[in-house]
Every structure is written in C-alpha cells, then in structure tokens.
Amino acid sequence: MTGTPDEALRHDCELQSMRKTIENRLDSLLPQTEENDLVTQAMRDATLAPGKRIRPLLMLLAARDLGCAPAHPGLLDLACAVEMIHAASLTLDDIPCMDNAAMRRGRPTIHRKFGENVAILAAVALLSKAFGVVSSAEGLSDAGRAQAVSELSAAVGTQGLVKGQYQDLREGCEPRSTEAIHTTNDLKTGVLFSASLQLAAIAANASVAARNRLRSFALDFGQAFQLLDDLIDGLATTGKDMNKDAGKSTLVSVLGNDRVHQRLREHLRRADEHLAFVCSHGAATQQFMHSWFNQQLAVHPAFMTAPPLCQR
Amino acid sequence: MTGTPDEALRHDCELQSMRKTIENRLDSLLPQTEENDLVTQAMRDATLAPGKRIRPLLMLLAARDLGCAPAHPGLLDLACAVEMIHAASLTLDDIPCMDNAAMRRGRPTIHRKFGENVAILAAVALLSKAFGVVSSAEGLSDAGRAQAVSELSAAVGTQGLVKGQYQDLREGCEPRSTEAIHTTNDLKTGVLFSASLQLAAIAANASVAARNRLRSFALDFGQAFQLLDDLIDGLATTGKDMNKDAGKSTLVSVLGNDRVHQRLREHLRRADEHLAFVCSHGAATQQFMHSWFNQQLAVHPAFMTAPPLCQR
Structure with missing residues (x-):
C-alpha cells in the first residue's frame, strides 16, 4: 500500500488534478471540431475519451523527480504529444484489418463510430500533430525539440509500435517462446514508456x-504493465472487448497466473532499483507506480487474495 | 520548349542523375529488409518503386536557386523525408476503404501485395521515419530542424494531406463548385509541394x-500539377488504375479540357512570376517546371496538337 490512507488519498487527488490538466491541454491542442469534419471529431474522440493517461502522468512525475521546474512551459505539451501517439496507436490497433475490436474504454471503437477511413486519417493526423507539438514546445531548446522528435519517431517506427503490432498480428496466435512474447511486449508497450521518460x-x-x-526503468515498467494487462484480460471491467486476447499467446497462457505474478513483482523490483538511481529530487514516480499497480489489483476481485505487488 | 535540344538533353541527364542520388539515399535511409519482415519490405517497395521524384527534385533545385551550397550535407535527407511522406500518402490513399486502387506506378498497390494491415503499418512507419530523418538532418541548425518538422507536420495533418483526402472521400463523387475542387487540390497536392520548398x-x-x-509558387505549381493529372487521367499510360477518377468531380469534368488548359497556363504563368521574385541565383527550378510540363504533354498523344505550356 502507499503510505497512510491520508497520503494515499492526497496522492489520488493530485493525480486526478494532473489528469484534468492533461485533458484540458489536449482539448486546446487538438483542432476544434468543424461541422461535417469527422476527422477532427474522431481525433478528439480517440484522445479525449476517458483514459488512464498513464504515459503523460509518468512523464510529468518523472520530470518532477528529475528536478524539472513544475512551471516548465513545454513539459505539458510533450506529455500531450505522447498521449496523442498512444491514442493514434489504439485507433489503428482496433481497425478491422488489425485486431478488429468493437469496444475500447467502454465505448464503440473509432472506426465503428466514424468509419474505417476516417479512423485511419484521424490516427495519421494525431501522429503528425504530435510531432508538430513537440517541434514547437515552449521552454525547450531547439536541440531538445529535435531530440524529442527523434525519440518519438523511433518509438513509433520499425523498432517500436509498428514492429510490435506487426509481430502481434503475425505471430500472436501461434505458439511463441517467452522471449518472443517479452520482445513484442517491449515493442508494443515499453518503447513508448521509454520515449515518455526520455522526453x-x-x-x-x-x-x-x-x-x-530511465530506459531500463521504462522497459521493466512496460513489462509489468503488459503482464498486468494480460492478467486482467478476460475480466469484465476493462471497457475493452472481453477476453480479446483469447487465442493469443501471452505470458499468462504460456506460464500461468502464478509465474506471471512472480515476473510482475520482479519487473517492479527492478524498476524501483532503476528509479532509485535516477531520482534524487523525490519519489513521485515511485509512489505513482506503487499505488497504480496496487489499485489495479484491488479493483479486480480475481486478485483480492494476492498481497500488494509493491510495498514501500 | 526548354532551350536548344542540347540544353534539354543535358537538363534531362542531370535530372536522371539527381533521381539516382535521391533513390540511393532513400535506399540507405530506409531500414534494410529482414526475412519475414513484410513491413520494411512494404516501406521499401512503396518508396523505391519507380517514381517521378518531383517533390525532392523540386526541393533540391529550389535550394540551389536560393543559393544553398550544393554540398549541403542534410539537404538530400530533407528531400528524402518528403518523398517518404509522399509514398506513405499514396499507400494510404490506395487501400480498400479509401480509393481502393489496384495499380500504382504500373505495379500492384502495396496492400494488394502485402495485405492491408501491413500497408497501413508501413505508411505509419514511413511518416514517422520522415520526421526522424528531418530531426537529425546534418548541416541544419537545431532551429532549422524544428522548423522543418513543423512544416511537415502541418502538411500532413488536418490542414494538409489528411484533410485533402477526407474532402476527396466525402465530396469527390458529388457535384462540387470549382472553388471546392480548387481547395481540395491545394490540400492534396499544394501543401506538400509547399512544405518541400519551405524545407x-x-x-x-x-x-x-x-x-x-515560395508558398505562393508551390500552390500555383500544385494546382497546375493536379490539373495536368486530371487531364491525363483516363489515358492508358499512367501506370495507375485507368480512369480511376471516373465519377469524381474534377475541374476537367466541371469546366472541360479547354478551360482547364487555360487555367493550367495561368497557374504556370503565376508560378513563373513568384519564382522570378525569389530565385536570384539561377533558374534551375523554372527550367525544371517548364521542361516537366512540356514533356508530359509530349508523351500524351491526346495533347499533341496543343502548343507548349511553358515557353522561356
């Protein structure tokens, strides 16, 4: 658990407030909807639908731990750019020729609501907008902007989200080694966490x-995140298609729940170690990680008997 | 015509050599194909299939006219980034839920060869790679890199290619005013020419x-380019689906060939004026524009009786 109940409540309130700040800024960065313009509506829907905002939160908290001024004028925009890329990747993952998902975050998926062509155009526009936002983020040196664009480009491309999605499409339903699944998880999840922390x-x-x-931290955090997602898949409370990974080879299907629980703990332990090395200014990132994983367990009755994953 | 036959031949040889340089650099910038990796194969196929390379050529020639050193180490990479974006947009335009085209540049379209999901992932990877290439282009200041990313982001997004494709999908088959068609042509064609020249x-x-x-030049050039494309559509020599715009409202279908010819000349005349203002160091861009439009007419028998569009 995360400190005293009072501390935990304060932490939750702070995260809620940060989420609101992220969502307000996303709202103002995204193009306003014009009548008959389904693409901008789809961009807004894909991005502003209720979400955990875990990547931008992680970025903002890590920046704080790294000593970045809370009033840094461009940090929030970098966080929003990462969330736009995440929204674009979810939109594309869901379309009929990819995972063909009907529901996401408790709502019909973007292509079901707006049509497949609009969903694809919205995803392309979100990706492109993200690069534009980074290239003009205030309070960042030009060198910083160029570096941030490079980081995000690498996270999306053939050594990142694109490759992860391709591997999942090609091999997801075949028997895979644990190493192959681990690599796909790095690509589908770890690289964008990593880019968030680099920003x-x-x-x-x-x-x-x-x-x-921080790269090492992000990969351990990403693996833990994906393992929790695999454990939760099949429960009815995710807002996504139920049991959408049925038939896919995941570490849960290969190793079983208990060994995945063990692995999850090990990744979080290593993530803690990496953070301790990096964060001399505080432990906001650690607190977030601990409370987030423990809360996920608490809300899923299947895990009620398990001890907390993280202890401070 | 473009000067004496000797001059025209020299000009053609130079363009061929520049195309080869662009293609060699694209080849080395794109990820090498690994076995079983259809996404990188599709990226290479979409980009390296024979093409006119008109956007990178225009960029390189305009840079020369603007006094940029021929040995500028990053200029070629900027040109390649624009060609990657162009290849990504063609790949997406062709997929079943967009224009559903079977042939492009005389070959099966990317989704027919590699599957729709791979085509979409390849397009996303190409877009993302383009931003990465620009963000690390040598010989450019960091401020220049950030500006170049902003230009390309704007050219792709909801005020650029995405909006043009959406308007074409939504309204292309309905009766449209000449103004509406003009605007869509700007978005589908003009903005990426404009970004090329800004780079x-x-x-x-x-x-x-x-x-x-240069922005004004690009929009006039883009309109002329699109009008020529509309005039040529339906002839059997384009390598694309024949008469793929049948049923679409284009300026040719609304105004007829003769008035489109007139408009084309007017756009080229204005393009010439803009260039004359800008290019104090030479006339490579002008020579390219003139010879390119005249050659297009010369190879299409339907226009054999028309006088050259551009005269020096």
Whole structure:
C-alpha cells in the first residue's frame, strides 16, 4: 500500500488534478471540431475519451523527480504529444484489418463510430500533430525539440509500435517462446514508456547516465504493465472487448497466473532499483507506480487474495 | 520548349542523375529488409518503386536557386523525408476503404501485395521515419530542424494531406463548385509541394519574403500539377488504375479540357512570376517546371496538337 490512507488519498487527488490538466491541454491542442469534419471529431474522440493517461502522468512525475521546474512551459505539451501517439496507436490497433475490436474504454471503437477511413486519417493526423507539438514546445531548446522528435519517431517506427503490432498480428496466435512474447511486449508497450521518460529527461536536462537508467526503468515498467494487462484480460471491467486476447499467446497462457505474478513483482523490483538511481529530487514516480499497480489489483476481485505487488 | 535540344538533353541527364542520388539515399535511409519482415519490405517497395521524384527534385533545385551550397550535407535527407511522406500518402490513399486502387506506378498497390494491415503499418512507419530523418538532418541548425518538422507536420495533418483526402472521400463523387475542387487540390497536392520548398528555404536560410513567395509558387505549381493529372487521367499510360477518377468531380469534368488548359497556363504563368521574385541565383527550378510540363504533354498523344505550356 502507499503510505497512510491520508497520503494515499492526497496522492489520488493530485493525480486526478494532473489528469484534468492533461485533458484540458489536449482539448486546446487538438483542432476544434468543424461541422461535417469527422476527422477532427474522431481525433478528439480517440484522445479525449476517458483514459488512464498513464504515459503523460509518468512523464510529468518523472520530470518532477528529475528536478524539472513544475512551471516548465513545454513539459505539458510533450506529455500531450505522447498521449496523442498512444491514442493514434489504439485507433489503428482496433481497425478491422488489425485486431478488429468493437469496444475500447467502454465505448464503440473509432472506426465503428466514424468509419474505417476516417479512423485511419484521424490516427495519421494525431501522429503528425504530435510531432508538430513537440517541434514547437515552449521552454525547450531547439536541440531538445529535435531530440524529442527523434525519440518519438523511433518509438513509433520499425523498432517500436509498428514492429510490435506487426509481430502481434503475425505471430500472436501461434505458439511463441517467452522471449518472443517479452520482445513484442517491449515493442508494443515499453518503447513508448521509454520515449515518455526520455522526453521528461530532455525537459529536465538530465545526464546521459540518468537517461540510460530511465530506459531500463521504462522497459521493466512496460513489462509489468503488459503482464498486468494480460492478467486482467478476460475480466469484465476493462471497457475493452472481453477476453480479446483469447487465442493469443501471452505470458499468462504460456506460464500461468502464478509465474506471471512472480515476473510482475520482479519487473517492479527492478524498476524501483532503476528509479532509485535516477531520482534524487523525490519519489513521485515511485509512489505513482506503487499505488497504480496496487489499485489495479484491488479493483479486480480475481486478485483480492494476492498481497500488494509493491510495498514501500 | 526548354532551350536548344542540347540544353534539354543535358537538363534531362542531370535530372536522371539527381533521381539516382535521391533513390540511393532513400535506399540507405530506409531500414534494410529482414526475412519475414513484410513491413520494411512494404516501406521499401512503396518508396523505391519507380517514381517521378518531383517533390525532392523540386526541393533540391529550389535550394540551389536560393543559393544553398550544393554540398549541403542534410539537404538530400530533407528531400528524402518528403518523398517518404509522399509514398506513405499514396499507400494510404490506395487501400480498400479509401480509393481502393489496384495499380500504382504500373505495379500492384502495396496492400494488394502485402495485405492491408501491413500497408497501413508501413505508411505509419514511413511518416514517422520522415520526421526522424528531418530531426537529425546534418548541416541544419537545431532551429532549422524544428522548423522543418513543423512544416511537415502541418502538411500532413488536418490542414494538409489528411484533410485533402477526407474532402476527396466525402465530396469527390458529388457535384462540387470549382472553388471546392480548387481547395481540395491545394490540400492534396499544394501543401506538400509547399512544405518541400519551405524545407529548401530553411536549408538555404532564405528570407521571410522569399519563403512567403515560395508558398505562393508551390500552390500555383500544385494546382497546375493536379490539373495536368486530371487531364491525363483516363489515358492508358499512367501506370495507375485507368480512369480511376471516373465519377469524381474534377475541374476537367466541371469546366472541360479547354478551360482547364487555360487555367493550367495561368497557374504556370503565376508560378513563373513568384519564382522570378525569389530565385536570384539561377533558374534551375523554372527550367525544371517548364521542361516537366512540356514533356508530359509530349508523351500524351491526346495533347499533341496543343502548343507548349511553358515557353522561356
């Protein structure tokens, strides 16, 4: 658990307030909807539908831990850019020729609501907008902007989200080794967490050593995140298609719940170690990670008997 | 015609050599194909299939006219980034839920060869790669890189290619005013020409006045380019689906061939005027524009009786 009940409540309130700030800024960065313009409506729907905002939160908290001024004028925009890329990738993952998902975040998927062509155009526009937002983020040096664009480009491309989705499409329903599943999880989840933290590091002018350690943290965090997602899949409370990974080879289907629980704990332990090396200014990121994973367990009755994953 | 036959031949040889240089650089910038990786194969196929390379050529020639050193180390990469974006947009335009085209550049379209999901992932990876290439282009200041990313982001997004494709999908088969068609042509064609020329201007450190004039040039050039494309559509020599715009309202279907010819000449005349204002260091861009439009007419028997569009 995360400190005393009072502390936990304060932490939750703060996260809620940060989510609101992120969503307000997303709202103003995204193009306003014009009549008959389904593409901008779809962009807004894909991005502003209720979400956990875990990538932008992680970025903002890590930047704080790295000593970045809370009033940094461009940090919030970097966080929004990452969320736009995430929204674009979910939109594309759901379309009929990919995962063909009907529901996402408790709502009909973007292509079901707006049509497949609009969904694809909205995803392309979101990706492109994200790069535009980063390239003009205030309070960042031009070198920082260029570096941030490079990080995001690498996270999306053939060594990132695109490759992860392709591997999942090609091999997801075949028997896979645990190593192959681990690699796909890195690509589908870890690389965008990693880019989020690199953007935090760029805004905070962090050292090369800190940036390297943040990459390691992000990959462990991403693996833990994906394992929890696999454990939860099949429960009715996710807002996504129920049991959408049925038939897909995941670490849960290969190793079983208990060993996945063990792995999850191990990734979180290592994530903690990496963070301790990096964050000399506080432990906001650690607190977030701990409370987030423990809360996920608490709301899913299937895990009620398990001890907390993270303990401070 | 473009000067003496000797001059025209020299010009053609130079363009061929520049195309080869662009294609070699694209080849080395794109990820190498690994076995079983259809996405990188599709990215390479979409980009390296024989093409006119008109956007990168225009950029390189305009940069020369603007006084940019021929040995500028990053200019070629900027040109390749624009060609990647163009290839991504063609790939997406062709998929079943967009224009559902079977042939492009005389070959089966990317989704027919690799599958729709791979085509979409390849397009996303190409877009993302283009931003990455620009963000690390050598010989450019960091400010120049950030500006170039902003230009490309705007050209792709909801005020650029995405909006043009959406308008074409939504209204293309309905009766449209000439103004509406003109606007869609700007979005589908003009904005990426404009971004190409802005990247040339950034590499050449051109003045704000020159950059503004280049935007006007690009829009006139883009309109002329699209009108020629509409005139040519239906002839069997394009390598695309024959008469794929049948049923679409184009300026040719609304105004007829003769008035479109007139408009085309008027756009080229204005393009010439804008160029004359900008290019104090030479007339490579003008020569390219003139010879390109005249050659297009010469190879299409339907226009054999028409006088050259451009005269020096």
